């Protein structure tokens with residue numbers, strides 16, 4: 001992709017490709033790298049945040065598969081990288097079905113490429129702010145049986161929906177068709193745990209990110225993240241910092257001493 005970026009039209013930065021760059025991926029263009037470097041200069045922990053977020057995703061998917069979930073709807077799934085949901089889930093549930101959903105066409109096309117020939121997975125382009133377009137999508141209807149438990153994953157994506165009511169409404173509509181025993185997993189950027197001046201740095205990084213990409217960015221507090229789980233049974237240990245959610249031996253160690261510096265909150269709820 002780096003070669004394509006050099007020969008083609010300049011592409012504006014996107015959240016998916018900036019995140020890919022922070023994770024050491026190759027699916028990014030010069031504008032993405034520039035924006036990612038500028039954010040990381042102000043807030044050097046961002047690549048570690050991305051690694052810890054990815055580790056939470058892995059732990060959550062393992063836990064959900066071990067709890068018997070066989071269907072996953074991964075919304076804001078991003079560009080495929082190590083430890084994609086279908087790979088992690090199938091280490092426990094070999095016939096797990098996964099639908100990846102993202103707004104970014106590059107994320108979708110790269111996902112389709114790695115899923116080529118996989119009848120139990122799909123990648124579709126849709127917008128989380130329009131939940132019905134996801135729930136009624138032909139590929140979602142083909143693979144996901146809403147009469148059985150489903151895990152809806154909203155990992156590091158809700159902070160790209162700045163309007164609080166729109167975000168809560170989208171989550172509630174996505175969870176409306178889920179039967180008891182289904183799950184919702186969320187991770188979300190938050191500056192709650194950062195003391196001054198780090199929270200200032202994060203606000204500057206946020207503004208910079210917002211100006212250089214097509215996707216605005218919005219931090220939320222712990223109570224605001226907890227609100228997404230309204231009506232569900234929040235699994236232990238609740239909404240906590242990324243490294244604190246059921247840590248595992250293969251986790252990164254960036255924030256072992258200061259989990260709040262991960263700047264990401266995470267939780268899993270069970271639909272009653």
Ligand SMILES: C[S@@+](CC[C@H](N)C(=O)[O-])C[C@H]1O[C@@H](n2cnc3c(N)ncnc32)[C@H](O)[C@@H]1O
Pocket residue numbers: 014015016017019053054057075076077078079101102103104107126127128129154155156157160161215
């Ligand atoms: C930081 S990445 C997270 C990727 C993956 N979920 C993970 O945690 O590793 C955020 C992703 O959300 C996608 N995204 C942002 N706004 C979205 C929206 N309104 N609907 C669907 N996807 C969106 C971006 O394109 C990007 O791929």
